[in-house]
Amino acid sequence: MNSRLNIIVAIILGWSAICLQVSVAPRIALFGALPDFPLIVLLAFCPALSRVQAAVFGFFLAIGYGGTIGANLWQCVVSYTISGFVLAWINDNRVTPNVPVMFATGFFGTILARLLFMFVAAPPGITSYLGATILSALYNGVLILPLYALLKRFLDPAFR
Amino acid sequence: MQTVARNSGSVDLVSRIAQAVIHPGSNLLTNLTISTSNFFAGISNSQSLFEENRRLKQLETAAQLYTEQLRFYKQENDQLRKLINLPPTNGKQRIPAQIIMYAPLENRVTINRGSNHGIKPNLPVVAAEGLVGTVQTVSANSAQIVLISSPQLRVGAVVNRQPKPFGIIRGESTNKMILQISDIKSTVKPGDVVMTSGLGELIPGGIPIGIVSLRETDEEYGALQCQVFPYVRIGDIREVYVLR
Numbered sequence: 001m002n003s004r005l006n007i008i009v010a011i012i013l014g015w016s017a018i019c020l021q022v023s024v025a026p027r028i029a030l031f032g033a034l035p036d037f038p039l040i041v042l043l044a045f046c047p048a049l050s051r052v053q054a055a056v057f058g059f060f061l062a063i064g065y066g067g068t069i070g071a072n073l074w075q076c077v078v079s080y081t082i083s084g085f086v087l088a089w090i091n092d093n094r095v096t097p098n099v100p101v102m103f104a105t106g107f108f109g110t111i112l113a114r115l116l117f118m119f120v121a122a123p124p125g126i127t128s129y130l131g132a133t134i135l136s137a138l139y140n141g142v143l144i145l146p147l148y149a150l151l152k153r154f155l156d157p158a159f160r
Numbered sequence: 161m162q163t164v165a166r167n168s169g170s171v172d173l174v175s176r177i178a179q180a181v182i183h184p185g186s187n188l189l190t191n192l193t194i195s196t197s198n199f200f201a202g203i204s205n206s207q208s209l210f211e212e213n214r215r216l217k218q219l220e221t222a223a224q225l226y227t228e229q230l231r232f233y234k235q236e237n238d239q240l241r242k243l244i245n246l247p248p249t250n251g252k253q254r255i256p257a258q259i260i261m262y263a264p265l266e267n268r269v270t271i272n273r274g275s276n277h278g279i280k281p282n283l284p285v286v287a288a289e290g291l292v293g294t295v296q297t298v299s300a301n302s303a304q305i306v307l308i309s310s311p312q313l314r315v316g317a318v319v320n321r322q323p324k325p326f327g328i329i330r331g332e333s334t335n336k337m338i339l340q341i342s343d344i345k346s347t348v349k350p351g352d353v354v355m356t357s358g359l360g361e362l363i364p365g366g367i368p369i370g371i372v373s374l375r376e377t378d379e380e381y382g383a384l385q386c387q388v389f390p391y392v393r394i395g396d397i398r399e400v401y402v403l404r
Contacts, residue, residue, distance in 0.1 A: 019185035022261040022270075024193050026395040032334070034265065067178025068186075069263035070171075070270075070297060070304045073162055123311075128333045132265075 006155055010045060010057060013147075017041040018065050033135030036110060038065045040140050042080060043109040044147045046087040047097040048155060058084030075120040083113040097152075099145060106144035110137035169281030171299045179270070179302065186261050187272075194398060254401040255279065260302070264334055264394055267310030269293075271400060274301045282362050284403045290368035290391040291315070291356060292400050303402075308369060308390060309334050316357035317369055319348050319386075326357055329369060329388060337370060337388040344384045348375055354388050364403060 017037035025034050038061045046054050058080035066076030087109050095101060114133040123129045165172035171179070202209065241247070255277055261270035273279050275298045285292040285305050293307040294315075306313050309331035317329040317339055325346035329339045339354055352372040358365020374387040 015181070015185060018182050019189050022182065022263060023186045023189035026262040026264050027193055027197070029395060063174060064178050064182065067172075067175035068182045069261065069266050070166075070175060070268050071263065071266045073174065125333050125336075128336075 006048065009151075009155060010041075013041045013045075014038065014057070014061050014064060017061075018068055021065065022068060030139060031135055033132055033139050035139045035143050036113075036136060037143075038062075039080070039083070039110060039113055040106065040144050040147060042084050043087055043105050043140070044102070044144050044151055046084065046105060046109075047091045047102075047148075048151070049084075049088050051085050051088045051092060054084035054088030055081045058082075072121060075117055078120050079113045079117040082116055083109055086112060097148070102144055102148045103141045106141035107137045110140045166297055169296070169298055171297045171304070176299060179299070183260065183302070190260060253278075253404040255404060257285075257303075257400050257402055259398055259400060262394065264307075264309075267293075267307040267312070267331060268296070269305050269307065269394065271303050271305060271402070272301065273402065274299050274303050276300050278404060279303045279402055280404070284356075284363040284367070285400050286367055286403060287392055287397045287400045289393075289397070290370070291363075292392050292394070292397070294363070295402065305400075307331065307394060308392065309337065309394070315363060315369070316359040317354050318357040318365070319346070319372065320353040320355055321348070325384075326359070327384075327386075329354065334394070335389060336373075337390055339372070339386040339388050341384040341386065344377060344382050346384055348372055348384070348386055350374060354386075 017040065021035075021037040025037060028035065042054070042058050042061055045057060049057060059077055062076035062080035063073065065071070065080075066073040087105055091097065091105075097105075111133060114129075114136070118126070118129060162172045162175065165175075255273055257271040257273040257277075257279075259269045260272045263269065269292075271279075271285070279295055279298050281295050281298055283295045285294060291308050293305045293310070294313060295303050296306045297304045308315065308329075311331050314328050314330045316326070318324050318326050319339075319341075325341045325343050325348055327339050327341035329337050331337050341348065350372050354369045354372060356363050356365050356367040356369060368391050370388040370390040372386045373389045376385045376387070377383075378385065
């Protein structure tokens, strides 16, 4: 993500995602599962970013989101930064992004982020947490697709 | 830095900056979401809303009378407590506030009232349905509330039956709380109403918390645990009161 346009788009999308997460997400829960808009934005950007860029983007998203909701910042930073790094690294390895790949990115990226979140500070009720994680991962896997399509359309050739 | 600030009831610098950047957008989106859903709900339920409005007007008249009586009894209660050198009851003043940010996974919400409006850490927050949580951190014009569904929050509770079993309630998940009762022989049953006990310093008694959904007895440790389903559905509420 070298161009100035991409950085501006990333900042705007990150800000919008955090705003959506704290205002709209609780009202569109499906079977108790909430989407994670900041994570969706991070994962949708991964094909266009290097590992370090994705980690930096994840770091700032985590600071913004964690700080806004008063969450444990350390927990958010570890979860988002490592998830961004790992997903960008997988995409670096000649995985061509398309609809199934992006769904898998959204699904497994969410699982990875939530597991990291859990390992840093285990929440009570691990079973219900894991159940909610799988549902959220499916939700994120679906929601990432339209965002990816938009990014691919407007930010190509950054998206391979 | 974050923990130190939180323990002192204030907001750390990073969170303050993040909140200042995000608040305008999230406020706008929250208002937009609520107006849109209200608009469509109004169209689809217009007939029932008309009926409900008529019933509510009748109820309002009855409630005004009841409120006057309640105010009279509260004053009398305060005077009697003063006579026997007891401090006045807590939570008499209600500060209305609106939820401006939701973080249900973190068991937190943010309201649009802060230290400028007299909000202090640990004050209880209630909605029409019951106890929402307590104030954790306060900035000038906003405050973060730890929800009753949070495992961090422990509140003195009582089951509304005779004799009244006292216990401590804590959150476990959005739809489940755990009430621990020391009296193992207590006859608590599913369906019983759980309320605040009023034994703490700041939370007044009699605020509904939830309903007992399951009773579990641990004979070995001599403990009685009840699963409690909370009354408050956090995604559905917007207006709350901070009790001071």
